[in-house]
Amino acid sequence: xxxxxxxxxxxxxxxxxxxxxxxxxxxxxxxxxxxxxxxxxxxxxxxxxxxxxxxxxxxxxxxxxxxxxxxxxxxxxxxxxxxxxxxxxxxxxxxxxxxxxxxxxxxxxxxxxxxxxxxxxxxxxxxxxxxxxxxxxxxxxxxxxxxxxxxxxxxxxxxxxxxxxxxxxxxxxxxxxxxxxxxxxxxxxxxxxxxxxxxxxxxxxxxxxxxxxxxxxxxxxxxxxxxxxxxxxxx
Amino acid sequence: xxxxxxxxxxxxxxxxxxxxxxxxxxxxxxxxxxxxxxxxxxxxxxxxxxxxxxxxxxxxxxxxxxxxxxxxxxxxxxxxxxxxxxxxxxxxxxxxxxxxxxxxxxxxxxxxxxxxxxxxxxxxxxxxxxxxxxxxxxxxxxxxxxxxxxxxxxxxxxxxxxxxxxxxxxxxxxxxxxxxxxxxxxxxxxxxxxxxxxxxxxxxxxxxxxxxxxxxxxxxxxxxxxxxxxxxxxx
DNA sequence: CGATCGCTTGATTCCGATCAACAGGAGTGG
DNA sequence: CCACTCCTGTTGATCGGAATCAAGCGATCG
Numbered sequence: 001x002x003x004x005x006x007x008x009x010x011x012x013x014x015x016x017x018x019x020x021x022x023x024x025x026x027x028x029x030x031x032x033x034x035x036x037x038x039x040x041x042x043x044x045x046x047x048x049x050x051x052x053x054x055x056x057x058x059x060x061x062x063x064x065x066x067x068x069x070x071x072x073x074x075x076x077x078x079x080x081x082x083x084x085x086x087x088x089x090x091x092x093x094x095x096x097x098x099x100x101x102x103x104x105x106x107x108x109x110x111x112x113x114x115x116x117x118x119x120x121x122x123x124x125x126x127x128x129x130x131x132x133x134x135x136x137x138x139x140x141x142x143x144x145x146x147x148x149x150x151x152x153x154x155x156x157x158x159x160x161x162x163x164x165x166x167x168x169x170x171x172x173x174x175x176x177x178x179x180x181x182x183x184x185x186x187x188x189x190x191x192x193x194x195x196x197x198x199x200x201x202x203x204x205x206x207x208x209x210x211x212x213x214x215x216x217x218x219x220x221x222x223x224x225x226x227x228x229x230x231x232x233x234x235x
Numbered sequence: 236x237x238x239x240x241x242x243x244x245x246x247x248x249x250x251x252x253x254x255x256x257x258x259x260x261x262x263x264x265x266x267x268x269x270x271x272x273x274x275x276x277x278x279x280x281x282x283x284x285x286x287x288x289x290x291x292x293x294x295x296x297x298x299x300x301x302x303x304x305x306x307x308x309x310x311x312x313x314x315x316x317x318x319x320x321x322x323x324x325x326x327x328x329x330x331x332x333x334x335x336x337x338x339x340x341x342x343x344x345x346x347x348x349x350x351x352x353x354x355x356x357x358x359x360x361x362x363x364x365x366x367x368x369x370x371x372x373x374x375x376x377x378x379x380x381x382x383x384x385x386x387x388x389x390x391x392x393x394x395x396x397x398x399x400x401x402x403x404x405x406x407x408x409x410x411x412x413x414x415x416x417x418x419x420x421x422x423x424x425x426x427x428x429x430x431x432x433x434x435x436x437x438x439x440x441x442x443x444x445x446x447x448x449x450x451x452x453x454x455x456x457x458x459x460x461x462x463x464x465x466x467x468x469x470x
Numbered sequence: 471c472g473a474t475c476g477c478t479t480g481a482t483t484c485c486g487a488t489c490a491a492c493a494g495g496a497g498t499g500g
Numbered sequence: 501c502c503a504c505t506c507c508t509g510t511t512g513a514t515c516g517g518a519a520t521c522a523a524g525c526g527a528t529c530g
Binding site: 076078079082083084086098099100104105128131134135137138139141142144145146148149151152153155156157158192193194195235 | 311313314317318319321333334335339340363366369370372373374376377379380381383384386387388390391392393427428429430470
């Protein structure tokens, strides 16, 4: 990512002003809870086209990212091309936060997206001064940990139906409309997140529709018709 | 865990003295790196017999734990008894650190073990005052995250041989002797960590032995004979 | 308008699960 | 001390769920 690296630098040196928004009294709830929001004011918005890389695995983690439009996947590859998608990010989510020097996953835009790019040193400087910021960075890592640990249970011990049900419920929990899920990602992406194949994801969604648990108005829109049935699969 | 809870309270109120060891100049390397060591001085040692619970999933996370002898597993259960072991802990490891109010996994002693139990509020108070402590708590969570994320790749995309090879290499990396691994846990535990069955773990170890990648002097001792072969399976 | 991509469905294969038996060892109680 | 049981691990036979191989259908795009 050579061209993009310089693009980062450029927008950041012109656009970055460290407004220290987390300390403003007008911030919502607590200062800590607003860190994700404050990050949106600390960096510069950058567009990424569909299927383009935001950063690669092993690259220096000099920035963190807040998604404001679109959708992002993070993933690891085995050398023969097998892929594990660690997480999907939706608008409002922060990703790319590392404590080490390098990104442990690669990140790509799933659809055309806009990302606010924030220099890590700026955030760390803030954390040095304000305990609430340091605490919130820790909390972000802890939330990612909880999510990764839940995924290990899904991948280690659930069958295809249970995996897909868990995925739909998780996506529903993150959407504004609790009952309708818009899927920005392909069946292949879902498969690579759930440790399945495209065909199995497709078949399983069809099964769930036949069982009246969901409706598929289009392939990228899922209506949860019988949430209890899905939750029964989820435990 | 009623009897145990009061036991915790008792030993802690008598034994806890907050020596603030992390700030002593005699600490090894950096103050931050010695937090795990300092924890050993902040709590009271408690013995746990083989297969006994240290804490349950969903219990209040009022303590964190440093293992000084034995081995520990943390796990989640599905309601029909399927189990996913999130991690194994060996002497020197810290576990049970949460940012939320509750333990997200249960913890059990695999063999007779000794654990130093530290009140979380004591550590958090220290973190409020010393940036290095807060930073090290964050780093501990980040290390657990990295480990959980690596496990998702294993569980989502690797076959049985690759899973077992990854497990052996990870255990070898944590043992003093790089080439010999002592396994405190049963085949069943390994299976529940790797998303396999007891039989498949056993068969796979036999295959690896037949392929001259390992030797099994006893069922609980593994000698890595051809590390390159294992690493070829690991990527 | 042809080509490519994403999705679905069908047929078949295969890896690991399941079911089953047995051996060795540790612990227990007589 | 021995007889017994229980637990752990290994190996064999069979099964089954998801992967693989294959085909076809729209929708999108150059």
